[in-house]
Amino acid sequence: MTNAMLRLLIADGNDRDGRAKREAAIGSTTSQAFAAVVGDLAPEAACTLLNPADAVAGIEAGLDAYDGLVLTGSTLRLAEGGPAVERQLELMRAALEAGLPVFGSCWGMQVAAAVAGGEVGKNPRGPEYGFARRLAATGAGAAHPLLAGRGHAWDAPAIHLDAVLSAPPGACVLAANAVLDVQAIEIRYGRGLFWGTQYHPETDLDELAAMLRLTADDVVAAGFAADLSAVGTYADQIAELAGDDEAIRRHHAWHLGFGPDVLEAEQRRREIGNFLKHLAMVRSHKGRERDRVAR
Known part of the structure; x- marks a missing residue:
């Protein structure tokens, strides 16, 4: 897959404590692991890592310097609030209002839904630990480019307690399963477009x-x-x-009971690859528009 010169901002959803615990246990932060997956799928992409939960987020260039934003999973919970949560809500709002394409998994999807007016909280049907089973596209999701290449049903890595309980006004729910009605979603907010999943297609x-x-x-x-x-x-x-x-x-x-959707990395990462294709298309379109105006 070729995504030459894509510039991607990858925001780690964890605060300092969460990043330290994960790195000690796993050997990398969430944003580092996500960047490694992007590197496999789009070797030409340039990833800038960001810790928006911190007091100093570290965006050296404005959001318009990037083709897209990713907000990763996190151990934080929206209901607990606090500066680390508020800073990420502000980043998501700013990115979408600026027209930046955004992808988020788990925490990232919850933040986007909250910004756009959805309800996020503890899933009354219980958590998912390990895998989200028997995911299926909705009618709208079956034809949506985020889920291109997915079958009629699939399993995916998932670890979460909270979830999007009510989609934001105007959002399009793309996938669900017996545990959760919102497993994948498209949200339009401001000039921006958000694609996201409650499960973790990026997780090896x-x-x-x-x-x-x-x-x-x-x-x-x-x-x-x-x-x-x-x-x-x-x-x-x-x-x-x-x-x-x-x-x-x-x-x-x-x-x-696992099949290719779990065992094969390319299939497991399907939504990430589809988002990167979307970014490449948007970047190409903007380039043609600039050339047309220049003429």
């Missing part, structure tokens, strides 16, 4: 395994596992799905 399987170990107490408290040992066993199986032993991969895929 070894990373997901580490995140499950990090949240093991919550997984047990939610009733998904009998004890911490069971979480560890499940996380080990997920990690081995990313390994080189094909026999083990086949065994775990059969045992856990």
Whole structure:
């Protein structure tokens, strides 16, 4: 996939404490991991990493210097409020009002929905830890470019307690499952366009395994596992799905009920690739417009 010269701003949804805990457990921050995925999908893209939860966000150039913004997942919760949350709401609002295309997963989608007037809170049907199962496109989502290449139903990495409970006015819900009515969404706000998912198409399987170990107490408290040992066993199986032993991969895929949507990186990252294609198209269109005006 070619996205020459794309300039992408990747905003880490975590505060300093969240970033430090994740880096200690996993070896990278959320924004670093997301940038690595972008690098695989679009090697020519230039990613600038940003920590908007901090008092000094660090945007050295204005938002108009970028082709798009990504807001990652986070351990923060909108209901808790505070400066770290407010700064990210302000960034999302500013980006969309400036007409910047934005992608967000999990926390990123919740922030965009809140800015646009949606309701975000604890999902009354419960959390998802590990995977969102049996995701399906809505009627509108079936033809939407964010979900291009997805099948009739798919599974995806997911870890969340909160969710978008009510879509913003005028938003288009693109995917849902039995646990949550808003699993993917398009939001138009100001001059901007937001595409997002509650699940994590950017998350690799070894990373997901580490995140499950990090949240093991919550997984047990939610009733998904009998004890911490069971979480560890499940996380080990997920990690081995990313390994080189094909026999083990086949065994775990059969045992856990996973197909190509989880096992194949290109398919698992489908929404990220589609967003990058969208950015490339927007950039190309702007270039043609500049050439036309110059003539």
